[in-house]
Amino acid sequence: MVPQLTVIDHTKNDVPRDFVRNIAEHFFSYLSDKKILPNDIPCSLTIVFVTIEEITRYNKIYRNKSVPTDVLSFCAMDGDHELNESVIGSGESVGYGDVLICKEVVKQNAIRYKVSQEEELSRVIVHGILHLIGYEHSGVVGESKEKMIQLQEDFIDNLKARGFIK
Secondary structure: OOOEEEEEEOOOOOOOHHHHHHHHHHHHHHHHHOOOOOOOOOEEEEEEEOOHHHHHHHHHHHHOOOOOOOEEEEEOOOOOOOOOOOOOOOOOOEEEEEEEEOHHHHHHHHHHHOOOHHHHHHHHHHHHHHHHOOOOOOOOOOOOHHHHHHHHHHHHHHHHHOOOOO
């Protein structure tokens, strides 16, 4: 399954659009291979790169935290994130939602955690997508935060093993 992906840049900086698309496409394929998402449902999402001021404002509005963060996700699906049976097999596209990323915070985190910026950007893209499909820090129905982080880090390790990121 290849998502219809829109990448928007509010930062006026050089956003690696092809890299972002490749990570998202690989991750959706990975999720299909792991039977986490069906591979026959068209889907779409938007990844928006925002300034540190914008991410701080959104974090304050939606999470009541007056600090910048690396990634925020805004899910378009209702409630339990389950795909409605009428969508499966209908050819109808599933709009997962929007992922907001602050490249400035990603860069700071890459330095802090001693990883490449590509690795950290990959991590936040994956983290944001996991939120869109129903994973939460407090756990998804039947899953735990540890499961979310394990899935995220397994995918990052997969990218490294294939030489896609350093």
